[in-house]
Amino acid sequence: MLSTAQVQLPADSAMVAGAALRTFFNIADVWRLNVEQAMVLLGLDSRSTYFKWKKNPETASLNTDKLERLSYIFGIYKALQILLPKPEAADGWLHKPNQAALFSGQTALQRMLSGRVADLYVVRQYLDAQCGWA
Template structure:
């Protein structure tokens, strides 16, 4: 056992740039699955400049993300995961974000419409809504 414990200690911890790159790669895959255009992607990421956005897209490993963007990525990945759990049919899970929703939180609009409000809080409430729907904590 001591050798196993020592092996764990010597493993390199991911740095913030590695985590940012992984988060951006995941985001761009989710954006593809959800069929999001560039403008929607930019809003979800906190409206970075166009050149910054395209740099992130072409070379995510070079991205130095601010806390706000990392928080946005976390919420979006959580939303995506919750949908995959709630709707095991991938097509249905990916389509859900664009469908009108009668829940009071959405007022007949889609979850994507809510998320495109531009605030981190818009992403947070969609994530919380889905967590409650799947029986998680809010």
């Protein structure tokens, strides 16, 4: 039996993978992430895979773990754009210490960089609640 992380998308999903990764790399630029931080958010261990995907995103094979991570990242980005309409505020929020119980004085980015999908989920859930969606 395959685990969820091993299930691959059909081959015709190259366009979806390409669009998703292009969006991710644009968000990573706006958020001022370095390569290592972007790799952690994507759940990647291989720098060569990271740079291959960045150069040719359509060649990526995204399993459900990667898609789940991307979904949470896109949701976090969207919620920040809604909550903080000024781009510099929205894009800088991840880097500012946060006194909410969820963060305990750390930045949201520090929480997201634990490497666990669950931490992406809780940051998104927190922001969704701030938007009134949860």
